Amino acid sequence: GENVEQHPSTLSVQEGDSAVIKCTYSDSASNYFPWYKQELGKGPQLIIDIRSNVGEKKDQRIAVTLNKTAKHFSLHITETQPEDSAVYFCAACYGQNFVFGPGTRLSVLP
């Protein structure tokens, strides 16, 4: 079955710096890769996603890149702000199989 690894597990950056979180997956059939942000006491919320026919997608300060050959994808957050502090999860999906990474706790220091 699918296995998703995510690094780093914790990440601290200064406000205004960039943050990068990387995920690798094992099942080459996976074709949908969402990223979720989870704040304390809330459920995960989708922030950006990418499908296998695209190599990069950007939405304001957030971007995701996908390398299908290497089976890895990354989340990039630029100009980080304190409200970006949360736990971020990647997922690799095929059909009804959604497999999440273990999460990255991002802290943006003012």
Added chain:
Amino acid sequence: ETGVTQTPRHLVMGMTNKKSLKCEQHLGHNAMYWYKQSAKKPLELMFVYSLEERVENNSVPSRFSPECPNSSHLFLHLHTLQPEDSALYLCASSQDWVDEQYFGPGTRLTVT
């Protein structure tokens, strides 16, 4: 506001109790999901319903019993749980499979 609500938000139950978790989505979606989120473990998909039919059951113990009476409601019936079942149980919905999932706030379950 995500359009997915869950009740109760917190639940404490003994190992011999029977309780139910409720999820309701107001988004007109066709698929609904139950996830378990434990400390230091990835989100674990438990059940998937599409158009009110169960399409996925990831080897979940029978002490967890899902029910989907219509496309807007999803229940998780609990009985004779173990302390290791204590976790945050999240409900989600999506328009179709392999689509953006909208999560509810979760039910924090503690089994004593």
